[in-house]
Amino acid sequence: MLLDKEGHNVTDANTGEQALAIVAEQHVDLVMLDMRLGRENGLDILSRIRARGDHPEIVIITAHGEVDEAVCAMKLGAYDYLVKPLAPDELLIRVGKILEKRAQSQELMLLREEAARRHEPYVASQSEAMREIIRRVQRIARQDMPVLITGETGAGKEVIARLIHSLSTRANKRFVAVNSCALTENLLDSELFGHVRGAFTGANTSQPGLFQEADGGTLFLDEIGDVTQSLQAKLLRALQEGEIRPVGSTKVAKVNVRVIAATNRDLWTLSETGEYRKDLLFRLGVIEIKIPPLRQRRDGIYALTDFFLARQNAKIGDEKPFEITPRARRKLYMYDWPGNVRELTSVLERSFALAEGHVIDAEDIIINQHATDTYEEPAHDMSLHEVEVAHIRRVLSLCEGNQVKASRLLGISRSTLQRKLKFLNGFDGR
């Protein structure tokens, strides 16, 4: 009644199911969620509301002495909590603040729609660190200068580079991405700057490079820390003079390209030891954006989980949507994610693929923590049979011994897996 009197449009729900139906049908900015809803658990309702792509903010209403539960709810993505009995003034002030903040985030929503319109990835930004990065991106996107994005592998450097491009004045021109360490020096040289006919064996025709392809637009150079000194010199020239020289050519060509470079190495330290050209670094790093690893912005783990969950649910259409239990979320939250967002996506994708129902619980979250360090290089060339044995063992241990999951991952039926296991146990006595 109080909120109604203040001019808010209030709808009430007596059960969690009712609340979910309202959130599904109407535009809701804020849910005030009581932790005790008859037999239903407020935390479950919270997770289910948060699983929606465009979910409302959630404030938990909790009884005195249940603050622990409220804190848990905050970890699951609730915005705030209020302890009963509610003081009218406090309620109004807090609700006012939340709605104000939500209005500000409309700006971010616009950004997201903008990205969708251009078929760019939406950047899930609910961690404070990511929000700050997006605010910076908004400020610098239209300044036509190079940008250096640093951060660990999988942290989202390319996502940010694409966002900068889509908000820049070059948005309707091309965004060309190149991974510098995937190519040898010579190939990278001709890939970037092009080559003329006869420049090297096999160069039967002249070929423009990626700088020319990106003319008018943005060139994203990933792993820029790994390029050789001679390429560094060429890059410097391209940045400084807007000029490139195709391999084998005596002439230079003008290009108008904004370079966004990314690295997971500390180029400033490398430049101290002379491994990296300082002048190039000064050019590239006028605007530097540092993306912290996921473990240093843990609040983002929930936001990204919700984002990928909503994306998965959108993909499956009318089927029963996936849910992720609070236990599973805690497991995701506790892990350190050395492979950052990329690792989180693949762990979630694996869980969606292997879960037996539509509810993902902690056991369905298989984190491949030891995969790399338990892999042993075989001492000899293995026979096909030995490869199969080793692979089945690996997948089984990845699935913590669960044969149903392992058989799905292996793409065979459970009975085939069991038959193979029988044979395999006989084969080496284990």
Ligand SMILES: Nc1ncnc2c1ncn2[C@@H]1O[C@H](COP(=O)(O)OP(=O)(O)OP(=O)(O)O)[C@@H](O)[C@H]1O
């Ligand atoms: N904020 C985010 N919102 C949505 N998806 C993200 C976000 N950050 C990263 N991703 C996803 O995580 C994966 C890795 O991101 P990206 O390729 O941008 O990382 P990177 O830092 O460029 O990695 P590398 O250094 O290995 O090239 C991609 O699938 C990307 O879509």
